[in-house]
Each structure stands twice: as structure tokens, then as C-alpha cells.
Amino acid sequence: MLWTLALAGCAWIDERAFRDVLACAEDPSCGETDTDVPELCYVDLDGDNFGGEASGHVVPCPDDTIAIPGDCDDTRPEVHPGAPELCNGEDDDCSGSADETGVVSIGAQTFGGDLEAAIEAGGGPIHVCAGSYVGPFVLASDVDIIGFADPILGRPVLGPVLVTAAALDVHLESLILDGRGVHRSLDSTSPGLALVDVDLVNGSGTYGAGAWLRSLSVTTMEGGAVRGNVASEDGGGIHANNAWLTIDGTVFEGNVAGGAGGGLSVDSDQGVVAIEDAAFVGNVAERGGGIQYNRAGLLQLARTELVANEAPDGAAIAVIRGNSRIEACTIHENVGGEALLFDQAGAEHTLVGGTVYGHPVGAQVRQGVFRSEATVDWSGTPDNEDDVTAFLGGLARYDVEDELASCGAFVCNTIVGCVCAN
Ligand SMILES: [Ca+2]
Ligand SMILES: [Ca+2]
Ligand SMILES: [Ca+2]
Ligand SMILES: [Ca+2]
Numbered sequence: 413m414l415w416t417l418a419l420a421g422c423a424w425i426d427e428r429a430f431r432d433v434l435a436c437a438e439d440p441s442c443g444e445t446d447t448d449v450p451e452l453c454y455v456d457l458d459g460d461n462f463g464g465e466a467s468g469h470v471v472p473c474p475d476d477t478i479a480i481p482g483d484c485d486d487t488r489p490e491v492h493p494g495a496p497e498l499c500n501g502e503d504d505d506c507s508g509s510a511d512e513t514g515v516v517s518i519g520a521q522t523f524g525g526d527l528e529a530a531i532e533a534g535g536g537p538i539h540v541c542a543g544s545y546v547g548p549f550v551l552a553s554d555v556d557i558i559g560f561a562d563p564i565l566g567r568p569v570l571g572p573v574l575v576t577a578a579a580l581d582v583h584l585e586s587l588i589l590d591g592r593g594v595h596r597s598l599d600s601t602s603p604g605l606a607l608v609d610v611d612l613v614n615g616s617g618t619y620g621a622g623a624w625l626r627s628l629s630v631t632t633m634e635g636g637a638v639r640g641n642v643a644s645e646d647g648g649g650i651h652a653n654n655a656w657l658t659i660d661g662t663v664f665e666g667n668v669a670g671g672a673g674g675g676l677s678v679d680s681d682q683g684v685v686a687i688e689d690a691a692f693v694g695n696v697a698e699r700g701g702g703i704q705y706n707r708a709g710l711l712q713l714a715r716t717e718l719v720a721n722e723a724p725d726g727a728a729i730a731v732i733r734g735n736s737r738i739e740a741c742t743i744h745e746n747v748g749g750e751a752l753l754f755d756q757a758g759a760e761h762t763l764v765g766g767t768v769y770g771h772p773v774g775a776q777v778r779q780g781v782f783r784s785e786a787t788v789d790w791s792g793t794p795d796n797e798d799d800v801t802a803f804l805g806g807l808a809r810y811d812v813e814d815e816l817a818s819c820g821a822f823v824c825n826t827i828v829g830c831v832c833a834n
Contacts, residue, residue, distance in 0.1 A: 549574045551577065557587065622638045697722075720747065750772070
């Protein structure tokens with residue numbers, strides 16, 4: 413009614429008065445008491461049309477203020493109510509929290525929960541927040557994918573979770589790739605794959621259930637874990653076939669291979685494998701419970717722990733082809749056969765310091781040259797008093813722990829057994 417009067421009288425009213433008229437029309441108590449509270453202005457320094465602090469003015473608002481509050485960061489125009497919530501640890505939409513579960517973003521662009529779309533779009537590091545994402549994810553160009561709060565990349569049906577087909581430079585960080593017991597977690601041909609704090613878990617496959625690193629690929633691993641993967645053939649955790657692989661601080665735990673290399677198998681003749689500050693714990697295989705190395709070249713292993721791995725041959729490590737240098741490693745209580753198995757004529761193996769204990773036989777050199785460059789502690793435990801190095805040449809097997817201290821190097825073959833090389 414009041415509205416009608418106002419229009420009929422052709423009286424000029426400002427916008428606020430007009431809104432009051434509208435409100436009154438729906439409020440029977442209008443006019444009985446004075447509820448006419450002045451509308452406040454809020455400082456809007458970043459110009460996103462949402463104010464932060466109250467400015468002390470009422471409408472009409474002066475410059476740099478606005479009657480709409482709710483800006484939780486008035487220094488950043490991209491942060492305001494209704495802005496897309498990005499995966500960045502910050503509250504972008506001013507809802508009161510960084511509610512980022514299931515959010516994927518590249519810079520200021522959000523992809524909701526669609527990681528595949530983000531990979532296709534590219535153009536910057538992809539940030540993936542907590543949540544579960546369903547692959548497969550095929551990387552066909554350079555990409556950085558960085559997780560926050562341990563997002564899980566999985567796949568419910570057949571096919572690897574993540575494939576780096578033809579990708580040149582791939583950086584994956586703080587992600588969990590979960591094969592969910594149906595396929596391997598990672599399949600790489602990338603010549604530049606970096607895994608930083610990436611977990612490869614619950615994979616299943618013939619070779620390399622956690623990851624199959626294919627011919628001529630180059631991979632660096634830093635931190636993270638390879639856990640609970642099961643291969644029917646070689647490489648329960650990882651199978652490196654003609655592949656370069658550097659491992660720093662990664663934990664291989666509870667992986668199983670029906671063939672060789674419960675934690676890691678290395679084969680074919682190209683590529684360098686270097687491992688440091690890692691741990692192989694509770695992996696199981698028919699040969700090389702922790703690691704099998706079957707490649708011309710050199711296995712480099714430093715400051716790494718091999719514990720409670722299990723295999724009838726080479727419970728911790730089997731080097732059946734190629735050379736090895738095992739430095740300052742802790743190798744104890746592996747189960748099955750000897751802890752260390754070396755078995756190629758002419759190959760050279762050097763043990764430098766470290767500790768080997770808790771096995772019926774510490775090391776077995778079937779063939780090759782075996783050297784000890786620093787004192788290795790072959791401590792038996794009360795339950796394993798015969799835990800000394802044993803060398804098997806042909807049918808002759810004998811313990812040489814004491815001789816090793818004075819000799820330093822043995823040459824072993826299947827004809828004459830082992831003789832001091834000095
Ligand atoms: Ca603002
Ligand atoms: Ca803002
Ligand atoms: Ca955010
Ligand atoms: Ca929020």
C-alpha cells in the first residue's frame with residue numbers, strides 16, 4: 413500500500429528508502445517501532461566488492477568502502493565469498509575454513525574433483541587435496557602433481573593407476589597411488605620421473621606390482637613408501653627393467669614376489685641403480701627377499717636397513733648377475749637362506765662396514781670376488797652363533813670370517829672354491 417502511495421504521489425525516494433518500503437509491505441509491525449538501523453559500510457581495499465572491517469560510515473558508502481561485508485582477506489581480490497575454493501591450504505571462499513576435500517586446482521583455476529581434466533589442461537603445478545580420485549591417469553606431457561593431506565589416487569577396475577606414457581618430465585609429490593589389489597600402481601616410460609614422498613601401495617601385477625619402470629626410463633625416489641604390493645613374477649614392490657633408478661630414504665615393506673626381488677628387482681643391462689638411506693622390511697620372494705639384482709653393472713647400496721625379509725636364496729639380497737657395493741648397511745634377521753647371495757663368475761662384490769647378524773649364514777659367494785674394505789660386524793646372536801660368512805665353491809663350503817679379517821678379498825669359483833686374492 414505504501415509502495416502504491418509512493419508511486420502515486422510521484423515522490424522521489426532513494427534506493428534505500430525504496431527497499432524500506434518493500435520491507436514494510438511484508439511486515440505488519442512496520443512503523444510501530446523504529447527498527448530503521450543504518451546500513452553500515454565496510455572497507456574494501458582489494459576492490460573485490462566485499463568489505464572487510466567496518467569503515468565507520470553508513471550508506472551511501474564513500475570510496476573504498478562497500479555495504480557488503482564478508483571479505484575474510486581484504487588484501488587479496490581473489491579471496492571473497494563465492495570465490496572458488498582452491499587446493500592451497502587457505503580459506504578462499506570465506507566460509508570460515510579451508511574446506512578443500514576433493515579439490516583439484518592449478519593456480520587460481522579450480523577443477524572441482526576432476527584430476528583428469530586438470531592433467532589435460534596442464535599449464536602449471538596441479539594441486540590435489542585430500543580425498544579419493546579415480547583413474548586411470550595418463551600423463552602425456554610434462555606435469556607436476558602435488559598432493560596436500562595425502563590424496564589417494566586409485567582405480568577400481570583393471571589398468572594401472574598412473575601411467576607416464578611418453579611424458580618427458582614428471583614430478584609427483586605427496587601422493588598415494590593405490591592399486592587396490594587389482595593392478596599395478598605406476599607404470600613409467602618417463603625419462604625424467606621424480607617421486608617425492610609418494611606411496612605406492614596395494615598394487616597387483618605380473619612384474620612390478622607397485623611400479624614397473626620400463627626400458628630406458630629414469631626415476632628418482634625420495635622418501636615415500638612401497639608397501640603391500642604383490643607380483644606373481646619379479647619385483648613385488650618395483651621392477652626396474654633396463655631402467656635407471658635412484659632411491660633415497662624410501663621404505664619398502666611387506667611386498668611379495670612369486671619370483672625374485674620381493675621389494676625390488678633389477679634386470680636387463682642398461683641403467684644405474686643407487687640406493688641410500690632406505691629400508692627393506694618384511695618383503696618376501698623366492699630369491700632376493702629384499703632385492704634381486706640381475707644386471708651387468710653395479711648395485712650401489714648405502715646406509716640401508718634390510719630386516720626380516722624372506723627368501724630361500726638371498727633372504728635379504730641376491731646379486732645373481734653384476735657387481736655390488738654394499739656400504740654401512742644394517743642387515744639383520746632375514747629369514748630363509750643366507751642373508752646375502754652372490755652368484756656370477758668374475759663379478760665383484762664389496763662390503764664396506766655395516767652389520768650383518770641373525771642368520772644361519774651371513775653371506776654366500778658361489779662365484780665371483782668378495783672384498784671387505786672395512787670391518788664388517790658379523791655378530792652372531794645367542795640364537796645364531798654360526799652366523800658367519802660362508803663361501804660355497806662347488807661342493808666345498810667353509811667359514812672364513814677370521815680369514816677375511818686378514819685376507820681382505822677372496823676369489824671364488826665352482827672349481828676350487830674360494831682362495832685369498834692377496
Ligand atoms: Ca575486499
Ligand atoms: Ca578479498
Ligand atoms: Ca583453499
Ligand atoms: Ca572455505
